Amino acid sequence: MTRVIAGAAGSLRLDVPKAGTRPTSDRVREAIFSALESWGLVTDARVLDLYAGSGALGLEAASRGAASVALVEKHPQAAQVAQRNARTVLAAFRGGDAPTVEVVRQSVQAYLDAAGERDSRPQWDVALLDPPYDLGEAELTDNLRSLIPLLAEDAMVLVERSTRTPQPSWPAGLVLVREKRYGETVLWWAELDAPHPVDTH
Numbered sequence: 001m002t003r004v005i006a007g008a009a010g011s012l013r014l015d016v017p018k019a020g021t022r023p024t025s026d027r028v029r030e031a032i033f034s035a036l037e038s039w040g041l042v043t044d045a046r047v048l049d050l051y052a053g054s055g056a057l058g059l060e061a062a063s064r065g066a067a068s069v070a071l072v073e074k075h076p077q078a079a080q081v082a083q084r085n086a087r088t089v090l091a092a093f094r095g096g097d098a099p100t101v102e103v104v105r106q107s108v109q110a111y112l113d114a115a116g117e118r119d120s121r122p123q124w125d126v127a128l129l130d131p132p133y134d135l136g137e138a139e140l141t142d143n144l145r146s147l148i149p150l151l152a153e154d155a156m157v158l159v160e161r162s163t164r165t166p167q168p169s170w171p172a173g174l175v176l177v178r179e180k181r182y183g184e185t186v187l188w189w190a191e192l193d194a195p196h197p198v199d200t201h
Helices: 026-038 056-063 076-090 108-117 137-150
Strands: 046-050 068-072 100-104 124-129 151-162 175-182 185-191
Touching (some): 026 056, 026 151, 026 175, 026 185, 046 056, 046 108, 046 137, 056 068, 056 076, 056 124, 068 076, 076 100, 108 137, 124 137, 137 151
Parallel strands (some): 046 068, 046 124, 124 151
């Protein structure tokens, strides 16, 4: 069972697809959002959740005060679950405080390619990638490369993967700034512009 941890929809239960996804644990989600909040990247942020599955990561951001969230998921069943979960979270808001939540049923690369071709490109403050274990390293690198033009200047990119997978091959324009391990999960944080020392503690 997955729940929203904090914010307007805190403690509300979220559905999860019956197969094909692996929801981020509460411990790891709390670590992710503690980091984002310490960087001032949750309140009023524009958040892109790629390989969204149930939408738990992006909807956690929505609950905690993000301005807009896009959940990108190609599998029909998972996208339907994400849509239901989005309705659950949005119903917890009163008045005009609710964020914008969009569920996009499309492959991540197709979504990024289409967004990159628009005259008015979205400018995301946070991009969350929790790809399936079987995603090839080259495909992940392509995702990251296509994401770069869509990021705001001070944006942060998170890649969440198994400790059994190698570190992503960061394309030119993204630099690793933090790596953290939680049991079988590893979080890699990257940003645009000049690198600073990697924090592994």
